[in-house]
Amino acid sequence: MLRYLLNKIALLIPTLVGITICAFAFVRLLPGDPILAMAGEHGVAPARYEELKQQFGYNLPIWEQYARYVGEVATGDFGVSISSKRPVLEEFKTLFPATLELSFFAMIFAMVIGIPAGIFAAVKRGSWFDQSLMGTALVGYSMPIFWWGLLLIIFFSGYLGWTPVSGRIGLQFFFKPITGFMTLDSLLHGKWDAFRSALSHLVLPAIVLGTIPLAVIARQTRSAMLEVLGEDYVRTARAKGLSGARVIGVHALRNALIPVVTTIGLQVGTLLAGAILTETIFAWPGIGKWMVDSIFKRDYVVVQSGLLLIALIVMAVNLIVDVLYAVINPRIRAA
Amino acid sequence: MKKTMTFAAALLAASVLSGMASAKTLVYCSEASPANFDPGTTTGGNDFDASSRTVYSRLVEFKHGGTEIEPGLADKWEISDDGLVYTFHLHPGVKFQTTDYFKPTRDLNADDVVFSFDRQFNKQNPWNGDKYLPNLTWDYYTGMDMPKYVAKWEKVDDLTVKLTLTEPNAPMLANLGMDFASIVSKEYADQLEKDGKMADFSTKPIGTGPFQFVDYQLDAVIRYAANPDYFKGKEKIDDLVFAITPDATARIQKVLAGECDVAPYPNPADIATIKANKDVTLMDQAGLNIGYMSYNTTIPPLDKPEVRHALNQAIDREALIKSLFQDAGATPAENLIPPTMWSWDKDVKTDAYNPDEAKKVLEAAGLKEIQLWASDRVRPYNPNFQRAAELIQADWAKVGVKATIVNYEWTKYREEGKKKDRPGAFQIGWTGDNGDPDNFFATLFACSAIGVSNYSSWCDKDFEDLIQKAKKTSDQAERTKLYEQAQVIFAKQAPAFLLAHSQVYAVVRNNVSGFKMDPLGIHRFDGVDKAE
Numbered sequence: 001m002l003r004y005l006l007n008k009i010a011l012l013i014p015t016l017v018g019i020t021i022c023a024f025a026f027v028r029l030l031p032g033d034p035i036l037a038m039a040g041e042h043g044v045a046p047a048r049y050e051e052l053k054q055q056f057g058y059n060l061p062i063w064e065q066y067a068r069y070v071g072e073v074a075t076g077d078f079g080v081s082i083s084s085k086r087p088v089l090e091e092f093k094t095l096f097p098a099t100l101e102l103s104f105f106a107m108i109f110a111m112v113i114g115i116p117a118g119i120f121a122a123v124k125r126g127s128w129f130d131q132s133l134m135g136t137a138l139v140g141y142s143m144p145i146f147w148w149g150l151l152l153i154i155f156f157s158g159y160l161g162w163t164p165v166s167g168r169i170g171l172q173f174f175f176k177p178i179t180g181f182m183t184l185d186s187l188l189h190g191k192w193d194a195f196r197s198a199l200s201h202l203v204l205p206a207i208v209l210g211t212i213p214l215a216v217i218a219r220q221t222r223s224a225m226l227e228v229l230g231e232d233y234v235r236t237a238r239a240k241g242l243s244g245a246r247v248i249g250v251h252a253l254r255n256a257l258i259p260v261v262t263t264i265g266l267q268v269g270t271l272l273a274g275a276i277l278t279e280t281i282f283a284w285p286g287i288g289k290w291m292v293d294s295i296f297k298r299d300y301v302v303v304q305s306g307l308l309l310i311a312l313i314v315m316a317v318n319l320i321v322d323v324l325y326a327v328i329n330p331r332i333r334a335a
Numbered sequence: 336m337k338k339t340m341t342f343a344a345a346l347l348a349a350s351v352l353s354g355m356a357s358a359k360t361l362v363y364c365s366e367a368s369p370a371n372f373d374p375g376t377t378t379g380g381n382d383f384d385a386s387s388r389t390v391y392s393r394l395v396e397f398k399h400g401g402t403e404i405e406p407g408l409a410d411k412w413e414i415s416d417d418g419l420v421y422t423f424h425l426h427p428g429v430k431f432q433t434t435d436y437f438k439p440t441r442d443l444n445a446d447d448v449v450f451s452f453d454r455q456f457n458k459q460n461p462w463n464g465d466k467y468l469p470n471l472t473w474d475y476y477t478g479m480d481m482p483k484y485v486a487k488w489e490k491v492d493d494l495t496v497k498l499t500l501t502e503p504n505a506p507m508l509a510n511l512g513m514d515f516a517s518i519v520s521k522e523y524a525d526q527l528e529k530d531g532k533m534a535d536f537s538t539k540p541i542g543t544g545p546f547q548f549v550d551y552q553l554d555a556v557i558r559y560a561a562n563p564d565y566f567k568g569k570e571k572i573d574d575l576v577f578a579i580t581p582d583a584t585a586r587i588q589k590v591l592a593g594e595c596d597v598a599p600y601p602n603p604a605d606i607a608t609i610k611a612n613k614d615v616t617l618m619d620q621a622g623l624n625i626g627y628m629s630y631n632t633t634i635p636p637l638d639k640p641e642v643r644h645a646l647n648q649a650i651d652r653e654a655l656i657k658s659l660f661q662d663a664g665a666t667p668a669e670n671l672i673p674p675t676m677w678s679w680d681k682d683v684k685t686d687a688y689n690p691d692e693a694k695k696v697l698e699a700a701g702l703k704e705i706q707l708w709a710s711d712r713v714r715p716y717n718p719n720f721q722r723a724a725e726l727i728q729a730d731w732a733k734v735g736v737k738a739t740i741v742n743y744e745w746t747k748y749r750e751e752g753k754k755k756d757r758p759g760a761f762q763i764g765w766t767g768d769n770g771d772p773d774n775f776f777a778t779l780f781a782c783s784a785i786g787v788s789n790y791s792s793w794c795d796k797d798f799e800d801l802i803q804k805a806k807k808t809s810d811q812a813e814r815t816k817l818y819e820q821a822q823v824i825f826a827k828q829a830p831a832f833l834l835a836h837s838q839v840y841a842v843v844r845n846n847v848s849g850f851k852m853d854p855l856g857i858h859r860f861d862g863v864d865k866a867e
Contacts, residue, residue, distance in 0.1 A: 165594055171576050280582055289581065293367065
């Protein structure tokens with residue numbers, strides 16, 4: 001097991017180096033430059049431009065800029081934002097809980113609906129339910145998040161007035177953050193209406209962000225279930241005269257869930273990517289919105305360090321999933 | 336005893352509750368998070384809305400909803416006859432805001448004013464460089480050429496400050512009304528420096544403005560309270576909240592749902608929905624901008640004014656504006672400066688659409704081909720250069736001129752476009768900084784701007800004399816006359832095709848009063864009230 005783990009960790013190193021190169025190159029490949037973006041409409045005089053380039057170190061050869069960046073990151077220094085002048089790591093720590101909270105609820109939404117729907121579709125294979133579910137899942141998977149989010153806002157918040165349009169909590173609630181999770185903090189402060197407000201603000205963004213994972217989970221659960229339902233031990237269980245619910249709930253589901261757990265782990269990347277759009281639409285103060293703002297401002301430091309931090313998180317989650325998978329399924333370890 | 340205590344507690348609770356109920360809160364759905372709260376160090380309109388226009392005041396202010404200068408922290412000022420020395424007399428008894436992080440021990444004085452500017456250029460000032468914040472650039476201070484014009488700032492006495500210039504520069508007064516010229520507290524700066532918390536200066540602002548800072552939840556909500564000591568009187572609203580909402584459609588939905596009271600920049604596509612709603616008002620105004628197309632006036636036959644006039648006459652401007660701006664609309668530009676700016680001459684008109692006349696002139700001049708420049712960027716004064724180029728190309732084809740469209744990426748576009756020998760017609764535009772006509776006429780068409788931002792390479796002696804004289808004259812009535820004459824020359828010489836001044840919009844709930852559209856693109860909440 002230790003050897004397996006070490007192997008997995010060793011594989012992360014080249015990935016990490018690749019990510020630093022991508023993050024570094026990506027923001028520099030965008031047309032436009034941070035100094036002009038900073039100066040705004042007014043532009044900068046050529047002499048001043050050269051002076052600023054020097055101040056920021058953009059006059060150095062590109063490999064030297066990269067070496068500097070890697071050197072800093074290796075010592076845990078993620079730099080200081082060009083526009084806000086705050087340390088990137090500090091901003092990340094402030095904003096990440098919001099993204100995590102939203103992702104958590106999106107995932108709960110996706111699982112609570114996706115897993116039962118997938119099971120039911122597998123059991124009723126070929127029925128109208130199965131077919132319409134799979135059709136809907138395909139639509140959900142291809143749904144443009146931006147359009148979907150606005151549609152829900154216009155209908156549920158604008159037309160029906162059931163949910164708030166955007167934000168994390170009603171503006172009348174104002175308390176010091178403890179954990180950074182609005183739902184938890186409101187409870188810790190003993191404010192029930194704040195908690196209700198935080199939950200109501202989570203509904204639409206969680207649905208929007210959870211839609212793609214929901215589609216993926218439903219499809220994955222269905223196909224895993226179908227595979228398991230055809231296995232000999234399921235037939236044996238049925239032959240023993242066990243009730244249908246017991247066969248599906250105990251014998252089939254436990255085995256079918258193994259690939260589903262992996263899928264859920266892999267959805268973390270999808271969630272973080274989806275958060276970029278979802279947070280922008282719903283004015284959700286998380287790292288997705290932060291990255292978008294920074295790209296528009298050509299804030300090289302935030303974009304490259306932010307990407308790296310997000311990648312680190314995705315890699316860590318994937319590693320945990322790999323380990324969990326090995327724990328659940330001993331065959332993997334031997335392979 | 337116990338009963339009395341209970342009664343007292345209930346009374347206290349009741350008074351707190353009633354106090355809460357009567358507190359007036361105005362919610363503004365802002366479009367982006369501020370970079371920080373020190374207006375000297377930032378450049379975005381959203382940065383300024385959240386800092387300089389709420390928390391701070393300046394020596395002079397722009398009239399609410401206009402570009403005229405009026406007294407701010409300075410009650411009055413004198414300008415020496417040679418235009419080189421400005422003496423400002425500060426309003427006595429102005430208090431800096433008292434918050435839980437700073438308690439001022441003295442009123443505003445000349446030291447604060449001198450410090451506010453000194454920190455922006457004096458490398459010896461500890462607040463100028465890395466000790467305060469990393470990589471400071473003071474973009475507006477340098478961008479407005481302050482280092483070139485300012486010789487020194489001096490304290491005469493506690494309530495008098497003297498500014499000496501290197502040469503006469505009438506727009507200086509307008510510069511001092513700009514956001515970067517906000518007056519900060521030297522006492523607060525000294526305290527933070529002593530405590531080793533200099534960075535707090537940009538996150539916990541202290542000023543003399545109508546609202547004081549309460550809290551900022553990064554990227555989400557900014558809270559302010561009315562400044563009880565505001566020298567122009569406490570505001571009518573008690574609490575001001577900025578709910579940061581970057582998506583334009585979500586922002587409008589929030590106003591319609593009553594989650595916020597004011598929101599800027601709606602999408603053109605949402606304008607019909609807003610107009611149909613009874614609870615909100617769509618406010619609009621011609622922005623302080625101009626979209627235009629510069630002809631290179633040094634290359635024949637474009638060196639002849641009649642040829643430039645003919646090219647202008649060949650363009651169906653009304654159709655062009657309609658196609659470019661759609662529902663958002665735009666004011667056709669008759670002049671280089673927009674109608675909201677002082678000295679705008681209503682009698683000056685640009686060329687009317689007249690393809691027949693244009694054809695005659697262009698045939699006689701032998702103009703058969705021309706380059707027509709376009710870039711990829713969306714600008715407030717021209718949402719689609721490429722589309723505009725295609726429509727103009729079609730109009731010119733009708734009068735026998737074949738236009739070839741030249742495309743570049745935005746940065747490269749401007750670099751190539753400003754070259755003295757660039758051929759043809761170049762689409763560009765401008766958004767004003769300080770509401771001074773000099774910021775349009777001289778910045779865009781002075782002889783010295785050739786190769787920088789005079790894309791027409793146009794140097795007309797009469798025009799130049801007028802705008803230079805206006806720059807050195809401090810009397811506004813006199814300056815107005817000079818700029819009016821300059822506009823007549825501009826119309827006669829036609830160095831450019833004038834497109835439009837785009838509209839700027841805000842959506843306001845009907846129970847809000849006193850909110851005004853501002854030509855400078857700022858959003859101010861002083862003087863705003865809200866009915867329950």
